[in-house]
Amino acid sequence: MKRSTFLKMTALTGTAFSVMPSKVVFGNPSGRLRIGIIGTGMRGQELLRLSLQRDDTDVTSICDIQQVMLDDALQLFQKAGKPKPAIYTGNQYVYKELLEKEDIDAVIIATPWEWHYPMAMDAMDAGKHVGCEVMMGTTVQEHWDIVKKSQSTGKQYMMLENVCYRRDVMAALQMVRQGIFGELVHLQGGYQHDLREVKFNDGKQPYGGGVEFGEKGFSEAQWRTQHSVDRNGDLYPTHGIGPLSKMLDIHAGNRFTSLVSMASKSRGLHEYIVKTGGETHPNAKVNFKLGDVVTTMISTANGETVLLQHDTSLPRPYSLGFRVQGTKGLWMDINKSIHVEGVSQPHRWEEAKNWLTQFDHPLWQKYGSDAQGAGHGGMDFFVVHAFLEAIKRSEPTPISVYDSAAWSVITPLSEWSVANNNNSIAFPDFTNGEWKTGKQIFANSDDY
Ligand SMILES: NC(=O)c1ccc[n+]([C@@H]2O[C@H](COP(=O)([O-])OP(=O)(O)OC[C@H]3O[C@@H](n4cnc5c(N)ncnc54)[C@H](O)[C@@H]3O)[C@@H](O)[C@H]2O)c1
Secondary structure, X not given: OOHHHXXXXXXXXXXXXXXXXXXXXXXXXXXXXXXXXXXXXXXXXXXXXHHHOOXXXXXXXXXXOOHHHHHHHHHHHHHHOOOOOEXXXXXXXXXXXXXXXXXXXXXXXXXXXXXXXXXXXXXXXXXXXXXEOOOOOOOHHHHHHHHHHHHHHOOOEEEOOHHHHOHHHHHHHHXXXXXOOOOEEEEEEEEEOOOOOEEEOOOOOOOOEEOXXXXXXXXHHHOHHHHHHHOOOOOOOXXXXXXXXXXXXXXXXXXXXXXXXXXXXXXXXXXXXXXXXXXXXXXXXXXXXXXXXXXXXEEEOOOOEEEEEEEOOOOOOOEOOOEEEEOOEEEEOOOOEXXXXXXXXXXXXXXXXXXXXXXXXXXXXXXXXXXXXXXXHHHHHHHHHHHHHHHHHOOOOOOOHHHHHHHHOHHHXXXXXXXXXXXXXXXXXXXXXXXXXXXXXXXXXXXX
């Protein structure tokens, strides 16, 4: 069987392999997994720290274009008592030199969104598996390119979507799988996070919050805010859609079929700059294209609806706004409540806490203590663990290239809908029909 066909089949069916002993590394005689990390900024450092904790993984190389980020990353090697890696820096394309190295099985990419596509394409061409931070590409075509590249090279691509592993979300997944909510009907989620206070670089640490971005910014403010100037759509859909997609068995008998988006007016970022930096601040003249609240609806082949919201420019507490609703009841994370017909008092919410404890996922029960201290309440541990274990064992990653593409392509589809009078747009089927027979392999054991 051709490797590409094999990968495609296993990624969709997950049935071709039985679990191999966890020490075996396919094609690597050292028995250890060797990885390179491209982008050692704030996120890359957390992914690096978690990789360095493992006794089956060597981080042989790192790459970044900012010395301050490399310095912080190197301290993590020292703290973990691990040998210093090869360092690639100096220009924006130096990552290609890292990719030429033979002692790397897989790369983790944690750079700005616009770099994910070229870096992942080049990595797979160079024979490396890819674990990439959220957002696959910028255009629909780029998403197709990544899927086809993964198929033609036989290299896996997994989006490192950590919210799929959030403890309450995984308990809700268990409840869905055990039919507590009946047949799913409607789901909601999103990214609702006040990102107005960007970090700027005034040469002094720690970097304060402020209204500067671009060259004067620090970390995400260097690149992310510019997307709010240039684009209007759901710029960050994967934290919401990833977990919901696993509950809906997308690519395991279901798929997204169409999408429609609406964007509100844009006020929040401008008002914040005027309030914080004054009317005469140069950034007060910036025209932000991104609507303050972007709402997207997606239909599925099995008849469910999904509502996603992107809301990053207004004052608000953080919430991903999950709602999982079926014929027998629903869970919502915002009010930490649940209602199950026949169990809860009619028309009454009950606290979700006991349910979430009762349905705690076996993965959390097994690895909860290992995950302590990992970012975002521990879920970051699981996403790194899942990627590295799957690659180490030559098994399909639990988040496939098809999943990754379908979650991330929401951004360009939503930009199109907003720009075209909120028209509906057909959802691409990256699996070419194989979603009908795919089997769900995400979190169906206590392994990874
Ligand atoms: N899953 C999560 O919870 C989560 C949280 C934070 C960030 N992220 C994602 O992680 C990614 C990185 O975000 P961040 O917060 O670390 O941003 P960051 O700006 O702190 O880090 C990005 C790093 O990439 C480096 N870089 C830029 N261009 C490069 C190039 N051509 N070659 C090598 N290095 C380059 C930068 O110097 C910087 O150190 C983004 O995709 C972001 O959306 C995910």
